[in-house]
Amino acid sequence: MLSNQELLKLLLPEFLVEHFDILKAETHDAELHLYFEEKSSIPHEFKERQLESKGFLPEIMIDDYPLRGKIVKLHVKRRRWTDKSSGEILQRDWQLVAKGTRMTKDLAGFLKKLADTKALPLKVIAEFFGIKGKTFQRQYKNKLSEYHSWEQKRHAEDWIIYPENLSSSLSLDEVALSDGELYTVLTSKTTRGRKGSIVAIIKGTRSDFVITHLLKISRKLRMKVNEITLDMAGSMKCIAQRCFPGATQVIDRFHVQKLATEALQEIRIRHRWDAIEMENTVTQGLGEEKTQVQKYLKTVIHANSF
Structure with missing residues (x-):
């Protein structure tokens, strides 16, 4: 007892x-x-x-x-x-007491883990445990997050790299974080979006700039990549081929589906215009029969719209 x-x-x-x-x-x-x-x-x-x-x-x-x-x-x-x-x-x-706070080390460590791993606002996390939201935001930014001592802070605006997150299966794509602000993002597919997914985030989509920074990862690690998924942009293909020469390039299925859907839409629109032109041609010169023909052709057009 x-x-x-x-x-x-x-x-x-x-x-x-x-x-x-x-x-x-x-x-x-x-x-x-x-x-x-x-x-x-x-x-x-x-x-x-x-x-x-x-x-x-x-x-x-x-x-x-x-x-x-x-x-x-x-x-x-x-x-x-x-x-x-x-x-x-x-x-x-x-x-x-945790440095830079008025919390016990145990509580501060627990809240830091929540803030690092959960997609929740800091204010919500803090107030759930009876801590003032704005106070915790300041404490997390200045001390708990260890942001000011982060080794990549100096160049984080332009590029960050986590070689330890590299896996045999990667995904390469461009992401718009805000209007007109594009970043090239390399992620590991094995973690399925959880912690440790990000391998690199590099500002812009210029292949030479992206390649320069991805080559900072050791060749030994890069040669372990067996597969890399990307879109059909020429710059992405160049990056994948230069940085991961041993990987099989796989086109992202969503981009393939998008192209197929756009092509199908073009065919549908063309047939719709053909039907409208046929209606105009057939109904020219008709009197009382014109209304019946128009109803029939509208039914055909409607059926071909889906």
Whole structure:
């Protein structure tokens, strides 16, 4: 059977349970406020020093996982320790809060995973867990997403490449992300649109520019590609042939279907005009019989319109 402390570790951050005392708990509407105060035991990292407690640092409030449908707010007071010999002010190594946020590391990591893998607005994700939407948007952009330390940030506007996502079956196509802004996108078909699908996104459709950046992927990896699906554009064929010489080129069936549908539509329109001209020719010079002939020809035209 679990002890009370072991049970608390399943509900609250383990760091808090081990090094802090719970003073009280209060509920305010849909919020649960838990108050913690650091124990008077000397921190392990300072066990070789002569320390004494000199009061507390200002209280901080941290967001944690909701409990029983209530938003959880942790009020934490940390001790201020003083080295008796040097007078240096010290404090316990703080491992609870995610950098750049006011959330526990566990909650911040969980929300980051949702933001990275789910097609949901950051505001929706945050507010579902009782976090202010705009606050989480700022925290995700500045810290959690690790965007500012992203190794491809410098050239991401023009090209990004993920060689590790390369597979034996690829798809090459152009995508318009906004009006007049075309990008060449290379994706892996084995992941079926899930995480790890993007192999490369390169600005524009100029074959020489795209080829230059795709050749940054090692030849050993590129030679493992057995099949590449593309449209019938000459530039795409050139890119596929130059970068993946060992791959079989397969024309995208949707482009083939589109061409077939357009050709069929042209034939249908031509026959429709032929029927209209025949109606005009046949009804010329007719009197009372003209109405009956027109009704018959309209029936024929309607039948050939589908």
